[in-house]
Amino acid sequence: MEVFIKVHGGSFYKGDKNSSGLNKIKQAALDRGYAFVSINYRLSSEAKFPAQINDVKAAIRYLRANAKWYNMEPREIGVIGNSAGGYLAALVGTSGGVTELQNSSLGNSNVSDRVQAVVDLYGPINFGTIDQQFVESGINGETCNISSSLESKLMGQDISTIPGQVAKANPETYISIDDPAFFIQHGTSDRVIPYQQSVDFAGKLKIVIGDKKVYLEIIQGAGHGDEQFFTTENIKKILDFFDANLKQS
Known part of the structure; x- marks a missing residue:
């Protein structure tokens, strides 16, 4: 039985494995014959x-x-994630085998952490470009380059002062030819994470792993976490992607 892992959102500081809108996909996934696994991770207030x-x-x-x-x-x-979970899903996808982002003390250090398919729904990617992208779009979005931002709290310091660490946290840093297929969606009216984050990420992925392995859809008028991402039709798209890249690989 193939499996996919759900990584919850919550801006890195809240939520747990039971609180994500992605739970709406659970029954449809089970009906398709998947094992559906929800996980927790330490929040920014914890680590x-x-x-x-x-x-x-x-x-x-x-x-x-x-x-x-x-x-x-x-x-x-x-692996599938939305918002902060989308970011973590994207980072898992590009950083398979990167020891710098592993912690062998957490167990099974001799086992691969690579995944074979990634769904990233409106996740941040490059924290350093978020503010400028909102300016370019004319959207009054959430400010990132301040010490009180959710991204700065995740990193433990104002992100504008630690560009090297921000680069280490950026999924784009680790893109390589053996990365898995990606399914990426974002809305043009997102005031939390600018849609250009997904556009730029998908573009960089395509250069390295090819157009056929990257599906990008920008949804006109959709905001952060809007219902357009969780309709029956969209859930079918997501599961069709997993079928193509897990059940037939």
Whole structure:
């Protein structure tokens, strides 16, 4: 049984595995024959980056190491996330095997943390460009380059003062030819994360892994977490993507 992992949103400081709108996809996934796994990760009030990605990678290793026990297919693992969870899903997708973002003390250090398909719904990617993209769009969005921003709280310092650390947290930094397929959606009216984050990320992925492995859809008029992302039709799109990249790979 193929599996995909749900990573919840919540701006890095709130939420848990039961609180995401992505739970709406659960029954449809089960009906398609998937194992559906929801995970928690340490929030920014508990630990700073890279603890969050350490936790997600540890969960992937645990599932792969114990796949036989759970009747799962260990080779085929997908990950889906929205907002902060979309960011973590994207980072997992590009940083497979990157030891700098692993924490072997969390267990199963000899097991791969790579995934075979990624769904990123309106996640941030490059914290350093968020403010300028809102300016370019004429959208009065949430400010990122201040010490009180959610991204700065995640990193433990005003992000404008730590460009090197921001680069280490950016999924684009780790893009490589062996990255999995990506399904990316974002809305043009998002006031939390500018849609250009997804446009730029998808563009950089396509250069390296090719157009056929990157699906990007910009939804006109959609805001952050709007219902357009969770309609029956859109859930079918997401599951069709997983079918194509997990069940037939």
